Amino acid sequence: MPERPDARGGDSRGSTRNDTRRVLVVDDERSIRMLCRVNLRASGMDVLEADDGEAGLELARRERPDLILLDVMMPGLDGWGVARELAADKNTQDIPIIFITARADPADRRLGEQLGGVGYIVKPFDPVGIGELVDDVLTRLERGEREQLQRGISTEHEQ
Amino acid sequence: MSVHEREDRALRLQRVAELLAEAVTPQQVLDAILTEGVRAAEARAGAIGVLSDDGESVELLAQQGYAGAIMEDWARFPVSAQLPMSQVMRTGEPLFISTLTERNELFPELAQRGQEGSSIAVLPLAVEGRVFGAMALSFADEVEFGLERREMKVALARQASQALARSRLFAQEQALRERMTFLAEASELLSSSLDYNLTLRQLTQLAVPGLADWCAIDMAGENGEIVRLAVAHQDPEKVRWAYALQDRYPPKPDQPHGVPQVLRSGEVEFFPVIPDEVLEEAIGDDEELRQIVDQLGLRSTICVPLTARGRTLGALTLIAAETHPAYTEADLQLALELAHRAAVAVDNARLYGEAEKGANAAQALAYVADGVVLIDGDGIVRHWNPAAAAITGVDETHALGKPVDEVVSAWAALTSHVPLAQPGASGTRPVTVPLVLDGREVWVAVSGVDFGEGTVYALQDVTGERALEKTRSDFVATASHELRTPLAAVYGAVRTLRREDIELSEADRTTFLEMIESEALRLSHIVGQILLAGQLDADAVELSVTECNPAEIAAGVIESASVHLPEGITLRLNADGAPSIMCDENKLRQVLVNLLDNGIKYSPDGGKVGIRLERDGNGCLIEVSDEGLGIPSSEREKIFEKFYRLDPQQTKGVGGSGLGLYICRELVERMDGTLAVDSEPGVGSRFTVALPARP
Numbered sequence: 001m002p003e004r005p006d007a008r009g010g011d012s013r014g015s016t017r018n019d020t021r022r023v024l025v026v027d028d029e030r031s032i033r034m035l036c037r038v039n040l041r042a043s044g045m046d047v048l049e050a051d052d053g054e055a056g057l058e059l060a061r062r063e064r065p066d067l068i069l070l071d072v073m074m075p076g077l078d079g080w081g082v083a084r085e086l087a088a089d090k091n092t093q094d095i096p097i098i099f100i101t102a103r104a105d106p107a108d109r110r111l112g113e114q115l116g117g118v119g120y121i122v123k124p125f126d127p128v129g130i131g132e133l134v135d136d137v138l139t140r141l142e143r144g145e146r147e148q149l150q151r152g153i154s155t156e157h158e159q
Numbered sequence: 160m161s162v163h164e165r166e167d168r169a170l171r172l173q174r175v176a177e178l179l180a181e182a183v184t185p186q187q188v189l190d191a192i193l194t195e196g197v198r199a200a201e202a203r204a205g206a207i208g209v210l211s212d213d214g215e216s217v218e219l220l221a222q223q224g225y226a227g228a229i230m231e232d233w234a235r236f237p238v239s240a241q242l243p244m245s246q247v248m249r250t251g252e253p254l255f256i257s258t259l260t261e262r263n264e265l266f267p268e269l270a271q272r273g274q275e276g277s278s279i280a281v282l283p284l285a286v287e288g289r290v291f292g293a294m295a296l297s298f299a300d301e302v303e304f305g306l307e308r309r310e311m312k313v314a315l316a317r318q319a320s321q322a323l324a325r326s327r328l329f330a331q332e333q334a335l336r337e338r339m340t341f342l343a344e345a346s347e348l349l350s351s352s353l354d355y356n357l358t359l360r361q362l363t364q365l366a367v368p369g370l371a372d373w374c375a376i377d378m379a380g381e382n383g384e385i386v387r388l389a390v391a392h393q394d395p396e397k398v399r400w401a402y403a404l405q406d407r408y409p410p411k412p413d414q415p416h417g418v419p420q421v422l423r424s425g426e427v428e429f430f431p432v433i434p435d436e437v438l439e440e441a442i443g444d445d446e447e448l449r450q451i452v453d454q455l456g457l458r459s460t461i462c463v464p465l466t467a468r469g470r471t472l473g474a475l476t477l478i479a480a481e482t483h484p485a486y487t488e489a490d491l492q493l494a495l496e497l498a499h500r501a502a503v504a505v506d507n508a509r510l511y512g513e514a515e516k517g518a519n520a521a522q523a524l525a526y527v528a529d530g531v532v533l534i535d536g537d538g539i540v541r542h543w544n545p546a547a548a549a550i551t552g553v554d555e556t557h558a559l560g561k562p563v564d565e566v567v568s569a570w571a572a573l574t575s576h577v578p579l580a581q582p583g584a585s586g587t588r589p590v591t592v593p594l595v596l597d598g599r600e601v602w603v604a605v606s607g608v609d610f611g612e613g614t615v616y617a618l619q620d621v622t623g624e625r626a627l628e629k630t631r632s633d634f635v636a637t638a639s640h641e642l643r644t645p646l647a648a649v650y651g652a653v654r655t656l657r658r659e660d661i662e663l664s665e666a667d668r669t670t671f672l673e674m675i676e677s678e679a680l681r682l683s684h685i686v687g688q689i690l691l692a693g694q695l696d697a698d699a700v701e702l703s704v705t706e707c708n709p710a711e712i713a714a715g716v717i718e719s720a721s722v723h724l725p726e727g728i729t730l731r732l733n734a735d736g737a738p739s740i741m742c743d744e745n746k747l748r749q750v751l752v753n754l755l756d757n758g759i760k761y762s763p764d765g766g767k768v769g770i771r772l773e774r775d776g777n778g779c780l781i782e783v784s785d786e787g788l789g790i791p792s793s794e795r796e797k798i799f800e801k802f803y804r805l806d807p808q809q810t811k812g813v814g815g816s817g818l819g820l821y822i823c824r825e826l827v828e829r830m831d832g833t834l835a836v837d838s839e840p841g842v843g844s845r846f847t848v849a850l851p852a853r854p
Contacts, residue, residue, distance in 0.1 A: 029644055029648065031647075031648035031651070031652070031674045031678060032644070032647060032648060032651070034667075034670065034671075034674070035647075035648070035651040035652065035655060038655055038661075038663070038667060039655060039658075042658070042660070042661040075763065084595075102641075102643035102644050102647075104639075104643075107591050107592070107593060107602070107625075110572075110576060110592050110593055111593040111595075111600075113572060114569055114572050114593060114595050115595070122643070123643040123644055123646070123647035124643060124646040124647035124649075124650045124651065125647060125651070126650070126651070126654050127651040127654060127655055128654050128655065128658055151575075154576060155576075
């Protein structure tokens with residue numbers, strides 16, 4: 001069951017840049033969700049959670065978060081599938097996605113890039129810096145650097 | 160003058176006229192004038208000169224009766240010179256000089272150069288009022304040129320003029336006809352075959368000896384080298400010798416004259432008379448070469464470029480040596496025409512060859528399993544073979560001539576990671592890239608070569624290989640993947656607990672500590688399985704066989720599982736009639752724990768999970784069943800392979816080490832048992848362990 005968003009997130013479409021950042025975490029691992037939640041909240045962000053792809057998709061459509069932290073290997077609809085569905089829907093295609101995954105293969109990174117990801121975090125990762133990372137990505141997106149972020153997914157990590 | 164003398168003169172003139180009428184070629188005319196004509200004029204010697212083509216010089220054609228090397232000494236002299244023939248050609252008036260003194264006064268150069276003589280008569284050769292030459296007559300003694308004598312000489316000159324003009328015209332016409340015939344033959348030859356090596360070789364043979372003593376064709380090689388295609392001479396022995404000579408003295412590309420110069424500049428090189436300095440330059444200090452050149456007797460040469468579409472493909476060389484007269488402007492025109500036709504033929508043959516090669520290549524590419532795509536400098540698709548169409552799902556007709564980004568929208572993403580090799584360089588390693596096409600995902604190994612005017616990409620569909628590779632994932636990669644998630648939890652929890660900038664609630668702290676504990680256990684379990692799989696691989700697992708009761712072991716396993724049982728799962732045990740057997744108790748327990756865990760894990764929506772035991776002869780059957788997701792029949796054997804994982808779509812992504820069933824089967828088989836599976840997707844699965852009474 002997806003956890004309820006923070007009370008203040010009631011009006012789902014009212015998100016503007018002055019509002020508190022609202023981040024959706026989609027991961028079937030409870031521990032990963034919790035790590036993200038605690039650390040994102042520490043950075044002053046609101047956190048929505050979903051424990052599988054379907055729930056994540058539904059929540060993303062309904063709540064239109066500012067950003068999604070998306071696991072790849074999940075029961076049912078996996079992270080790639082979620083990203084594809086979001087990209088196919090014009091109401092959700094602009095929601096930036098950062099993949100969080102145990103898949104460290106360069107080919108997976110390229111798939112992440114092709115599916116429109118703006119970030120790619122390989123497990124294990126330091127959750128303490130995650131709020132700052134999300135903030136940085138959102139700031140760069142506001143500056144119109146989406147393409148650079150996308151390309152960075154596969155280029156920054158290649159030897 | 161006596162009547163007899165007069166009649167005699169008339170007779171002689173008539174005899175000359177008859178001879179001239181019979182003469183056809185210029186040489187015959189000259190012979191007639193200089194023998195009978197000179198005799199008729201009662202002269203000692205005679206010579207005939209004509210105006211050169213450019214009108215600047217007098218060229219001595221023939222002489223009769225003069226001493227010394229007059230033909231060499233006076234071969235060619237300016238029309239403007241103060242000399243008798245020059246003056247006559249300038250004025251068109253006959254010149255009669257009776258004494259040597261008078262001659263030397265008028266023409267000091269003759270005296271200076273020691274030209275012997277006495278009386279001379281020089282008469283213009285003209286037709287239709289245009290002077291084209293002069294006839295000189297020299298007499299043995301001093302002659303008084305009376306009116307009749309003068310008239311007789313003028314009449315002789317008129318006859319000679321007519322005959323010579325007519326014969327020259329005839330010769331010109333004949334030469335023109337010969338040239339036309341030659342050009343026609345050459346054209347037919349050039350169009351007879353696309354093998355221009357052959358046709359050009361035949362062309363040089365056609366050119367000798369009519370057009371040249373030597374005829375050669377050299378081609379410009381791709382790397383600036385000069386390739387002699389053909390040399391022709393009437394004497395095959397000389398041709399062999401010429402090739403040998405070429406080997407010994409290969410042309411230097413920077414040579415100031417000859418073929419290298421023509422290939423470099425694309426300009427004609429024409430020497431009506433080869434200047435000594437040109438020969439000297441070619442010879443240098445090589446005495447042997449000097450002898451060879453002297454022996455050749457090179458006289459005159461034309462070297463014209465074979466030019467097509469602005470490119471100099473080669474050069475045609477004509478050389479007049481032992482037999483052929485020096486070349487004239489007309490010969491040059493013929494050579495240019497010939498070179499033009501030859502160049503067009505070569506160019507056509509090459510174009511055809513390239514087109515054919517292109518067609519052959521396209522045909523070959525049509526059957527190549529790899530996709531081959533050619534993108535020009537503007538990003539337009541220029542080639543798209545059937546394999547490329549199969550991989551991308553876009554037909555050739557929908558791809559050719561279009562911007563590649565329109566043909567495949569993900570093209571930029573597909574190729575941006577592909578390092579481009581330079582032509583000829585050893586190819587770069589293909590990069591495997593996913594290509595997201597509408598509705599499907601293809602893994603493509605891409606390599607590319609940048610050839611300046613565009614890029615050729617080779618695409619290989621490795622979706623199958625990649626799937627295979629996935630199932631056979633190497634130990635380290637897969638193991639590390641399995642370890643990443645629990646590691647992330649442990650590391651993340653520790654990092655978060657150690658944050659000093661936030662105050663964690665007591666509940667969160669407890670959760671994090673529990674997380675560390677359980678994930679560390681999970682890590683340990685996975686590491687244990689990896690180690691065990693490694694030992695099984697190395698055949699390093701030892702069995703400790705004792706008499707044991709499978710029903711008791713099963714009960715213990717059920718009991719352990721019931722402690723952390725997920726919601727909706729009910730455990731069942733049916734152990735009636737199970738016999739005691741000889742086996743390794745710990746290993747059997749490990750197998751049952753694994754199978755029961757799987758049953759629970761793959762029943763996300765709950766249901767009954769149970770173990771049932773029964774006697775099987777002296778042995779024992781143990782069934783572990785669930786009402787969970789089930790396993791498609793195509794996967795039922797693969798699940799026992801090491802690191803094989805069901806597609807997350809089919810298993811709803813249930814995680815694990817990928818080693819459990821591999822380990823189970825390996826252990827059961829080591830106890831001489833079997834492990835089989837029976838399943839129906841959506842209904843459930845049943846794993847059956849059959850163990851003998853003793854291993």
